[in-house]
Amino acid sequence: MSHRDRRLLGTGRIRRRRSAVALGCLLVLASTACSGGSGPTPGPDDRGKAAPGPIVVASGLDVTGSGGVRQQLIKEWNERHADDPALQAKLVELPGGADQQRSQLLGALQSGSAGYDVVNLDITWIPEFAEAGLIRPLSDEDVVDTDVIAEIRRTSVWKGRSYARPFNSDVGLLYYRPDRLNAAGISLARQPTGNWTWADLGASIDTLTANRSRSGVEAGWTAQLDEYEGLTVNTIEAFESVDVQLADEKGHYKASPKSLKEGLEELRQRARKDRILDRAFSSEEPTSLADFAEGRVAFVRHWPYAFGALQNLLPPKDYSVNRLPGASVLGGQNLAVTTDSPRAAGARKLIDFLTSQESERCLLDAGFAATRTSAYDGTAPPCYPRVAEALHSAGPSPSASPDGEGGSWAQPAMMRAGYTFTLSEALKHAVQRPRTPYYGAFTQVLQSHVHAWLTSDGADAEEAAAGLDTALREAFSGH
Incomplete structure (x- = not known):
């Protein structure tokens, strides 16, 4: 399939997805417009007695492996609430890459078919899910937590309201x-x-x-330059390094063909064929x-x-x-309560536990980037003992042979510090990355144009920038 065919196919998918989102908004939101309103309609848990458990948490696959830290934290929560069936929790891991997970969550929440109470959202999805009224805003007292690193805390906010709690972070x-x-x-x-x-x-x-x-x-060197979200991340890092910004805080497009040309040339310099591995693309x-x-x-x-x-x-x-x-570029996921959850009060308590100082230490110990300053400066309490033991039992053994066969190597304490x-x-x-309710359309457009340009010998940067500018302007406007 040619790059042109892939772009046309991608455009069709984007249009179908936007139609689905628009229809979902009409079906789901009775008192909140898709463009954002005064807040979602209170769920059953806000009006009276909560529905029976379990509290269902939907998340992408855990990069720390089967039985990873997220599952261990849910297990710890359940053991602490063994006498209260209404507070038992269940983790549902969604298959596929980020784009597939996003589509699954959107479809499930718009149709009300999945019964998710908590969703673990990529930080780039917060504006879209908030704008569509699919997640609940937090109360004012939940918004400011100065222990959370400032830039990470900002990922949970859209139009002045906080919709989620930072769970685990990521950075290049x-x-x-x-x-x-x-x-x-x-x-x-x-x-x-x-x-x-x-x-x-x-x-x-x-x-x-x-x-x-x-x-x-x-x-x-090498990087992740295939036509997927990794290319978006690498592109934004190149753009930001030469002060090329694509959108303002409200998600309005602000680049130009001239600035895009500068950004593309910086990316091309990083991806020079004499410096980067051929299959990086x-x-x-x-x-x-x-x-x-x-x-x-x-x-x-x-x-x-x-x-x-x-x-x-x-x-x-x-x-x-x-x-x-x-x-x-900053990555990571934030935890939010779904608008239609009949167990919202319990879901909020679960999120408080999963984002506590102890939990953040567990996440850091397991290989995730923690969101709290205290996890890094040593002031946070240690990881919960049962979770720490589970992580230790599943961790690498220092008994590997010198040639790397038969085990793993323990990292020295100084190296880990x-x-x-x-x-x-x-x-x-x-x-x-740009914060916009149209992030799905934006990233597909960027990936398609940039990948085609990087893999085309002798492609003109000025022409590529002009085409990218037109496509991005349309994507950010929601057309």
């Missing part, structure tokens, strides 16, 4: 292979720091590729991590969970991590 990081750098003659003093620029990274990549016979790499998270672990590249842009995953693949001396040069500091600093300086 730069992973690198000291063994490959040392082999190429790049000394420790020249290896990544928190103050690195893309020029610094490019210089090291050039040294690596000029000494392939010594470094053993096929290319300097068809890579998602698992592929890019495997290429890094197998030594095909010395650098990879990846998420925090990769730090935990790498201890199953490499000895600690062979990988390290630092902040990404320039802008780094350094990673925790790096992660907290990256979160404090992270940037957000």
Whole structure:
């Protein structure tokens, strides 16, 4: 299928999805307009006795694996409320990628067919779900929690109202292979720091590729540049690094062909064929991590969970991590109560538990990025003992053989402390993707145009920017 055909197909899907959203708003909202109103109609739990349990939590798959930390936290909650059937909770994990999960949740909440009480939403979906009246705004006393990192807390707010509680966060990081750098003659003093620029990274990549016979790499670095959300993230990071912003706080489009051209040229510089692995343009998270672990590249842009995953693949001396040069995009999920939940009071109590200081420590220990400052500075209470024990039992064993067969390597305490500091600093300086109720349309348009441009030899940046500007202007306006 050609890039043009894929764009046309994507446009058709976007139009059908918007029609479904519009119809859903008419079906679901009796007193709240799709454009946002005074608030959702109170559910049964707000008017009287709550419906029997369980409290159903819908979430994407847990990157910490089967029986991961989210499931362990739900189990801990259930054990603490074993005598109250109405407060028992159940986690439902949705299959597929982010776009598929979003479509499933929208369809389920609009039709009222799934019976979800709590939804774990990607931070980019909050404006859309809030605007459609599918999630409840929080009360005023729930809005401000100064322990939550400020930029993360902002992801739960839309049009001045808070609709969710930050659960786990995410941010782009730069992973690198000291063994490959040392082999190429790049000394420790020249290896990544928190103050690195893309020029610094490019210089090291050039040294690596000029000494392939010594470094053993096929290319300097890789990233997630396939036509999916990873490409959106990498594109926004490039754009933000040259101060190209696509939308204002209210979701209104603000870029121009001139600024888009500058952003595209920055992205092209990062994705130069002489610096990046060829298959980066068809890579998602698992592929890019495997290429890094197998030594095909010395650098990879990846998420925090990769730090935990790498201890199953490499000895600690062979990988390290630092902040990404320039802008780094914020990711993560927030917990919200659905408008039609008949168990809203219990759902709010469950969210309070899942986002507590102890729970955030559990999330950090399991490999997620925590949302609270206290999880990083040591002032938070430790993870719940039963959850900590479950995570420890499922964790890596330090008994691996030297060649990596038969087990995993434990990460030294100093290494983990350094990673925790790096992660907290990256979160404090992270940037957000555009906040708009039309995020699904926006990201599909961006992915389609950018991927076609990156994979077309000799494509003109000015022409690509003009086409992208027209398409984005339409997407942000909801047409």
